[in-house]
Amino acid sequence: MMRANYKEFFQVIKRIFAMRSAKASFLFAVSKVVVDIIGVILPAAFGNSLHMISTVLLLLTLSFWLWSVILVGKMSESDQSEQQRIKELNRIIGVLPFVSLGCVVFTSLAEFVFLGQNAEMNLIQTIVMNMCMLGFIITIGECVGIAYRSLTIRRTKSTNGILKVLGVMFIVWTLLVFMDSITSSVEESFFAIIGTFSFLWVFIRLRKIQWLNSLSRSGKISILWRAGLCIFVCMIMSGIMSGNTEANQSGIRYTFPGLALTLAFIFSITGAALSRLSISILFSLPTAQFIDRRNYEVESLIELNRLALSETSIETIVETIMYRAVEATKAHAAWCEALDPNSPEYIVLASVNLNDEHIAWFHRFSEFEEKVLRSKEQILLPNLDDDKELAYLTKFPKPLARSVLAAPLFSGAKRVAMLILVKQEQYGFQNDDLRLISAFQHNVKIAFDNARLLKESLENERIKKELSVASSIQQNLLPQKIPDIEGFDINIKCIPAAEVGGDYYDFVRLKNNKWCLIVGDVSGKGIPAAFYMAHVKGIVFTLAGMAESPYDFLCKVNTALYGNMERHTYITMSACMFDTDNKQLIIARAGHCPTFLKQSRAVAVLTPRGLGIGLAGESMFTKSLQELSVPYNEGDIAYFFTDGVSEAKNMVNDEFGYEPVLDVLRSLTDSASSSDINEIIMEQLLHFTEKAPQHDDITSVVVRCLSDKDTLQELISYPILQQ
């Protein structure tokens, strides 16, 4: 750690050296050495003036160096966080005693070696003493750095005032000191007044040090130790530096009269700042643990909130809350297990300091499992030694637990997991812990709920996408274009209730090459119905070309499907062959809705017998199925539909029924085209249902038999429509 401190210290020195003023200071230092050397070599050449120049250069070196130190302090104020600055301060405080002691020891050693030699200094002495001087300047810089930083870690209204007063005091002191070293006219008591005033000024004015509160207990103790050592060193130093010159004709004050007094001043200021810090820390130490804990709680809750917003994995949430809870309550071990209401088995989601075997031991005693591990609310067992049944947990090869805190974790109203914290000491958990855990419980509930919702919405999104793909696939299974069947004008409207449905219509050519319209409906709706619809499409496609007639076709379809579907599924289907040669419609109906036929003014409801497809085997189906031949004339209209039309419901659950459609058909004028008619029927339907949701797929087919005139018109108008 010390090494890291020195590294940090040299980094700070390096940063100071990077400043232009520091380089200037270095130049002044070098010039001072040169001047001193000239003084040694040519002692009589310039007389007292050399001594003057040397002192001025020393002052310049010192002031430029201090200026750099303050600049660096300012820089870190702007580009480092408060935490980083506190850390840096702590490190500099840690290094100061060693640097200053090192300087003093080195200087004293040098004095001792040179002691007794003639008063005139030789070359080596001059260089060594100048090095000592540089060391002292750096030490002074250090001290100023500490004082400045401790004053500016968190600036307040009064910070600048304090700094200004200190600056003035320091300049006055230094000038006096150097004037004194030249003229010896200043009274000692004068220094004492300025020194004491500055000490008290810093000690009293350095009040706003709330930043100490943001430190953890261990951080505070670390600063306290270092500051203590530093204060001790500062006291010794200011003592040494301000020692009476008259009494002893040696010592640092004697060798470096100006610097020593400056050091004495700066040490007392630094000492004042550090004393104030230390006292504040000492007073805040008893509450430090409490504050630490509060800080940790806040931090944990922020973390949990963050998780609640972003995390979808229940495991991660559980793990985080467990580690947070262990850290906050200082529990020795903990685990979190998932609960499955349908099974007595438990699944360990995460654990600290416990293996599966240990956890199994907790589960061994069923009453404990029932009461604690399946508790519906927080439960605290403060002392397991009291409980004969549970005392085994305190004995196990090594004690597993002496106090237990268990809390259920909820998602919505559902208990999904248990968090169990254990301590190996009696009465290990306090009320505070219970309160904290319930705060965690709330947050975890939010996190779980959010995770669930997020997952659900993602899942929904996925299903939606797949359904839209399925929907477009199903749309493609239906004929993309109604074939041109000579003499017929056909319009179809198909509106699924959901993305996919069970309604089906198609045009196929039978064995005799005649067109046949098929309208079908798979029982049920949604995805299962859609699957069967696709299946039916395949079968219809395969069998149509082999069927002689609608009757034959439906029988073949039934034979193919009977026994190959779920038992409760069936299909209703109508087939209508357009026999244009004999001018008749051949209609068969397998359990499907009736066909409406309008001939001249009358509308008939055609319901030939027939079982739904898939309800009965071949023999019964064929026996029951009837086929109708209906001769048609120009202007006749046949209407096919699925129960989505007749069973459409309005807001009060009334059914649309057959009548409205029959009315539409009865009241038609001859000129209405199939699409007009279908439009009218759909309008009626919409008008009826209003805003009621559509329950079933709707398929509505209008077949209009054209007069020759119509056919002609159609042929003529066709190219025009194309434009």
Added chain:
Amino acid sequence: MSQNFEINRANKGNIDFIKIKGYLDAHTAQVLERTIEELVKDGRVKIVVNFRDLEYISSAGLGVFMVFIEEIRNGGGDIKLVELKPKVFTVFDLLGFPMLFDILQHEEEALHKFQTN
């Protein structure tokens, strides 16, 4: 949905009466299916379903009666449907159910038929 549907069960000797009420659609059909399944599992295969209070039946609801009919008839029993409202009967009729099931006016009729067979 399911609160719109109710099933009441009663039995006379080896004949079970199921009275259904409300709306029988894809959702509620499962409830009825479970009821019939339980009976069939216990070997009770003479079942009379009373439709007097049934307001509506969907295509999925109709399918329920197809699920067990084969098993029941193989076991020497039957499902007889009684007291269908005209609207409900139309749905059965369109599908050709009268050809597959005994659809009767009253419970007594069904009881009588079971006893004489």
